[in-house]
Amino acid sequence: MRNDETWVELGVRIEVPCDPEAALVTNFLYGDSTASPLTSNFLEFLRDAVDFTVFVLQADERIKQCHERVKARKAEANQELARLERFVGTVAKAIETAEKGAATSPASRCAGRLNELVVSTHKASIEAAKVDLAADLERIDADEAATRQESFDALASMITRHDLHGASAVTRLVLDGGRYVASLSCQASFGLEWVCELGADDANVFASALRIDRIAPQLEIRAPQVSGWITKEVKVRPQKLERFLVRKLSNDGTTLSFELRAESGGENGFDFEIELSTMRLTAVRVGPQGDAANGPFEIHGDDLAALLDLSDKLARAAAAFEKRRLLNATFAGTDFQALPTFIPFVERLVGMMAPVLHVISERSLTQNELVLRRALGNDRREEIFVAKGTLREKYDVLAPALRTIFKPLRLEPETRAKTPPPPAPTNEATPMRAELPASKPPPPPGTQPRPVPIPPLRAPRASAPSFSSIEVKDGQPLAESKPNANGTPPATNAKARESVTSEAKIAASPAPPPAVPAPKPAPANGASGGLSLSSLAAVKNEALAAALKKITMLYKNGRLDDAYPEFSRLFTGPKFATFAVDERRHALELMLVRMKPARSTPEVLEAYRAAVTHLKGLSSGRPEARDHEMLGLAFSVLEDPKSARSAFEKALELERARDAKSERCEVLAKRIEEIAEAR
Template identity: 25%
Template sequence: MRYLYGDSTTFPINQNFVDTAAAATDSAVALLRVDELMIRAEKVAEEAACVGQSELTDINQLAQRVERALASRDHLSKATAKVAEQVTSGARGQFERAREGVAAWREGTIRKARRGTGPAAIMAPIQSFMASHELPYTTWGLRWRAGRGDEAVQAQVYAIMQRALTATLGVDIPLRHPWAQAVKVAQLEGTLAIQVMGKNWLGRSQVRDEHLDRYYITAVTRTTERECLVLQKKPRDPSPGLRISLREGDKKRVTIVRLDEQGTQLGEPAALHGMDATLLTRLWERVVDTIIDLVPLRSKLLAASLYGKPVVDLDTPATIAVAIIAAVAPLVRDMQRHSRTPGELQLKRDLGDGRREELFINQTDLLDKLAKLSAKHRALFDTFGLEGLPAIDSRSGDVPTEALEEPVPPAPPSIPVPLAVRALEPPPVPSQPAPAPSQPAPAPPQPAPAPSQPVIAPSQFPPVPTVALPMPSAPPPKRHSAPPPASFLPPPSVPPRSSRRTSVPPKSMVVPTVQASESTFPPPPRVPVDVTPAPPRRPASVRPAIKAPIDVGNIFSLPSPSAPPRPRRSGRADLRVVNG
């Protein structure tokens, strides 16, 4: 069955690498999680040791003080001295139990922190991956031996992977499998005979025919160092036999040597050539073709090593995860480059008869597996070249848990609005409080305008000119009058609109206001003057009308702080000026 990339180009290896990439990611993530637990356990162990040492120091100091206090007994009577001795003995026992309690707490804390970081936690992710998958370009070796007597058949497979990573796994052979027992040579090759040195019935050595089809294959070894098989005349009982070797190290040659009933070598191996070597090579190929079916039956991980060192003896399991990631990363990048659908890793499987099967995995599914890792360990998967990054997990401890928001600029300070205009405005928009800008120096008072102005309705106000206040860092512009304080609050009660009359401000007067955006202040114009209402009004039927016009000049011209206060005007409409 042939595999293709997503764009139908040939995939370099014959395996479902979509499942392999997902399983390799799971295994690497599990190993990195163990590494994080080991780092955390070391920190907890250091803290527990420090706390325990501090507690022991305090206990020892207290014990010394008690010993000194009870040591002097010369002035005591015999009865009192005996009591002091009993107290001292009891205190010593209490202090010793306290020391034992501190030591037990320290050991228990360290043991609890190291839970999940032992050899079993390291071997489990490797076993879960190697039991069903293999890294790219993995070479498999095998050792098989038939059982003697009542013993069961034993078989082990060896995986030699990239980055000097090796693994040994046990094999569960089904009872109906051909290699569940010793295999007769005749079942594989039929009649097979070669010429080897042997002894005749008189005990003399001579070259004679050896019928191998009468032997049973009782042992097979296929590793990077050796390729050989053992033939015996009986399948289970001890019997003489032959050992055929096809390779020893880097030297490839066919040799044969006789064995006794205990498997001890008799004499020196003899090299075979010509037809005999060809027949044995063909027998070996038949053995390999049939026994290789045991590799997919692997189950339990027996041992694993990295650069010749057992993985359980490594300083950190992160080195194993790095080796796994480095082995699969090149093909993951190639799958992404050849995939036709963005965000997917695709493969096609050629089923024959003009049919193909598509296999794929979303890149987000791979990225989600990394979400629980710390930022340091998550960066190891950058070699995959996947699009996007996993969501940051606050439990990793490498990133802040609080969300960072952009600061909201404060709203400009508000200026009091005349009561007549305030009634026409919609409700004000709440804003965040902000410090008032620096107040400019007061300007000299301006002459008051003419005391007589016509009275008009509030709706007939002409547009009021607006002057923008500068930022606090810029120099303040010159003003003809000092602005009222920003903290001025309007009076609590406001007379109805029908009973108020307002005068028009003179056109020559400049009114300071704040130029604000539409989202901060409503559009109606604002006049920075407030009018203090008169005392509680009388009923409309008895309230006298105002015959004289209101002196608007006294309302809109603000005196300087150094000038004396203006005298209060007389009249029913008691309009007062509030100085800034």
């Protein structure tokens, strides 16, 4: 049992006589001392699960508030712009209808200057409103992302502490670079699937590459082998396994499988699989393609015991791994953090707990309490109970509509009379009882300290064009134009009016990003200064937008080791090439420009290599300077300066043909110069 600053030890071991054989059947007993299928403290899990569900329901309400704030802020912005349009129309009409005299009079010249100011100020005000709206939406997006991350962290806390009742689990170990990457893949009956990273202390045999002679010295089995110099034939011969390495291991509770490979490398080795219920073992010889000895073979009777002993040692060592952190979780096929609402998830979780809870309640000997007993052997037993009212108090903080979600648990006070328990055996003493200690649930969403967000990078505001006058009609601005030669107002132009008033409409996404900036080192914590969820609104494909949003949230929360593998899966997947060219560019720019890797890990390099393939395709079609520039950035991270320089030079050539004085030309020239100096 744990005893740390957050979770305290549960229960007190009480010495009472009990049946030692019953202790071997199950770990936990019901309150009436009958056997139960529970192998873990379900009351402890129930307590923490209620804390968790209350937290995510509060988070769900906070996310809804974020969505409402977005709608309200957009509506407010549109109202303000409508007011701005009316104001500009009134001012422009006043200038038009005022007495000005001749076209060359001071009043007419003043009217022209005022019209210029009206047009430029109008456009500048619209641009400022857009920037302010984008900044507000960015803050709301960050608030929602933080709330979703807190919900994921709350789920991780529960999952790493408890094994969910009835969930299937598969432990996997894979040898990678001299160490084992261990994970636990689980699936619950109510639709939750998750993967945890496992870890073990240095004393575990899997702390480094495991050679068989470390746990089974001089292990030898009879297996098929090709022999003979002239006439090649397969014979069963004794073969030593002591110099083989355990390359993979998998255990799903019903089947244990592991792969042994020669320490010298290659594919020479054996694959074994054991059905744990029957201890039936199957073996397969593995070798180079065309090796006649490859394939299944029968285990000799004398070798079976040695192999089963080896498998038992491997299984025990793998079982000693502990859950370190939650890597990912999905519910009904959707990433947990991206769920539109957490309510269906909570309903399904409550539905999973309810039947177990009902049985515990029925077999508890006191009303309004839930009781479990645990036989410890040697005539010792511990009993744990929790009052139903204690659990009800946890979700009493919720709104009445949300409290009804917990109704299937039947935690309301009972008035029925309990069935008298059967008379206790004469050798059983009245047990002392210990109440389940109170938990310390996480604080409500949004109350935990958060790092101050770094303002996103924004494109510089474009200066408004200068106009001599502006037409108005019915109080609405029309088109920018110059006065006629005779000084009379120009003719009405409805299409021109549309070009001005359309600027007032608030778009769903902010202004397009600026030219690709020079690379800068990433913040130490992996946070991104220029990364914005709102910028993903430009991606219309729902599948791509969801993938990029997930990656963005992983990156903004410092989970780089998870973000870049997601990029790799996206770029190497069959669907990416089918997306629109601009959307592919957006995804590639997200990784190459807006995200800066703090170090070149294998995951980063794999993602960049996958990006190069698509960038070469873009740059060979209808090339743009930014395609070659991103290709150069990718080659820079992949430490290929020759290819990087070639890509930057091609980008500079294309950009000069478009605009020789652009900022991008200066950036590209500087990149080329830096590569030349480094060489």
